[in-house]
Amino acid sequence: MAEAQQILRDPALFYWILLPITVVMVLTGILRHYLSTLLQSAPKRQPLAKLREQRSLLRSANLRTNYAQISASAFQKRREWLIENARDGKFLADPDARGKGKPNPMSDPAMMEGMMGMMKGNVAMMVPQSLIMGWINAFFSGYVIMKLPFPLTPQFKQMLQAGVGTRDLDVRWVSSLSWYFLTLFGLQPVYNFILGSNNAANQVTQQMAQSQMGANPMGGAEDPEKLFNAEAENLEVIEHYYILDGVEDRLLERFQGAI
Amino acid sequence: MLDERELATRPIVQDSVQHNARTVSNIRALTASLFGVAAGTLGLESIPGFIFYALGTAVVSVLIFAFKAESEPKAYFYRPMADLWAGDMFGGLMSFVLTWTLFYNLAKA
Numbered sequence: 001m002a003e004a005q006q007i008l009r010d011p012a013l014f015y016w017i018l019l020p021i022t023v024v025m026v027l028t029g030i031l032r033h034y035l036s037t038l039l040q041s042a043p044k045r046q047p048l049a050k051l052r053e054q055r056s057l058l059r060s061a062n063l064r065t066n067y068a069q070i071s072a073s074a075f076q077k078r079r080e081w082l083i084e085n086a087r088d089g090k091f092l093a094d095p096d097a098r099g100k101g102k103p104n105p106m107s108d109p110a111m112m113e114g115m116m117g118m119m120k121g122n123v124a125m126m127v128p129q130s131l132i133m134g135w136i137n138a139f140f141s142g143y144v145i146m147k148l149p150f151p152l153t154p155q156f157k158q159m160l161q162a163g164v165g166t167r168d169l170d171v172r173w174v175s176s177l178s179w180y181f182l183t184l185f186g187l188q189p190v191y192n193f194i195l196g197s198n199n200a201a202n203q204v205t206q207q208m209a210q211s212q213m214g215a216n217p218m219g220g221a222e223d224p225e226k227l228f229n230a231e232a233e234n235l236e237v238i239e240h241y242y243i244l245d246g247v248e249d250r251l252l253e254r255f256q257g258a259i
Numbered sequence: 260m261l262d263e264r265e266l267a268t269r270p271i272v273q274d275s276v277q278h279n280a281r282t283v284s285n286i287r288a289l290t291a292s293l294f295g296v297a298a299g300t301l302g303l304e305s306i307p308g309f310i311f312y313a314l315g316t317a318v319v320s321v322l323i324f325a326f327k328a329e330s331e332p333k334a335y336f337y338r339p340m341a342d343l344w345a346g347d348m349f350g351g352l353m354s355f356v357l358t359w360t361l362f363y364n365l366a367k368a
Contacts, residue, residue, distance in 0.1 A: 014364075014365065018361070018364075146360065146364045147363070147364060147367070148360055149298075149299065149303065149308055149359055149360060149363040150304065150305040150308060150309070150356075151305055179360075182353075182356060182357045182360060183357065185353040185357075186353040186354040186355075186356060186357030186358075187354075187357070188288065188353070188354065189285075189288030189289060189291070189292060189351070189354050190354075192285060192288060193289075
């Protein structure tokens, strides 16, 4: 590669390309944040039986994680009561549907609602992104505007110098599209300072969070009876201990050095 | 089982963990951007630029250790090694590259 390819650039490139793209990216992030906040549909009012089913499951799960906080007799009482009712199906929202197996997620309107919410979120992510990429490609393609301070492999030439059409130009000279990518990935701290930490401005981090969760959108479609049976079994095998067991020793141990 | 009991008697509160992690990542993001400004203004290229970033984050780690964690990282972080020293080392890299490129071009153009 040539020692130092110098290209004389008009300083106006900065004022009319770099700055607008940056400002637009920041503003889009803010817009995306408020859009996704507004598009969140309010949680729907659920029938009493359904709510009781969910809360009972939650309650039993809570007992399973926090059992050390209550004494042995209290835990025993709660466990017996929960297991008995779970086995009898007293918590089930629809006792007639026992043993009919898994419901079809498509037939349940509540499930459809949830999927619509996710679709809305994705649309709020995708539309601005493709719009801006189209805008940049339409207005600012075909010439280089900046030089990267680090070298890249020639594979990037296709993408970052799209439409420039000079074969020997160093890959470090890039067109406006690469500045778009840099801002796409690097603006997260800016959003953090403008919108607070829990913002929804950057779709890249959001996608990462989603893939980490590995959330199954159909997770709610489990057969509730099976869930209750599993919960009852889990409760049965717990070996109880009380957090205050031996607390005197621990306290004395802690203050031993102070004497 | 013993570990579980230990955790129950001295619980780790999720909110505090999150708050600490967020503080560290905020500091890192801000300093990474500022390092990018410095590297771009100095006109560093390729390897020296990244070395500059590595040195800068190391210094920031020491500063967090000394001032934010008051030299007692055990009290603030569950795993001091992973959360304070190595944690989020590359979280600010993209913002560093962003400001680095911007100021490199502004200074050299």
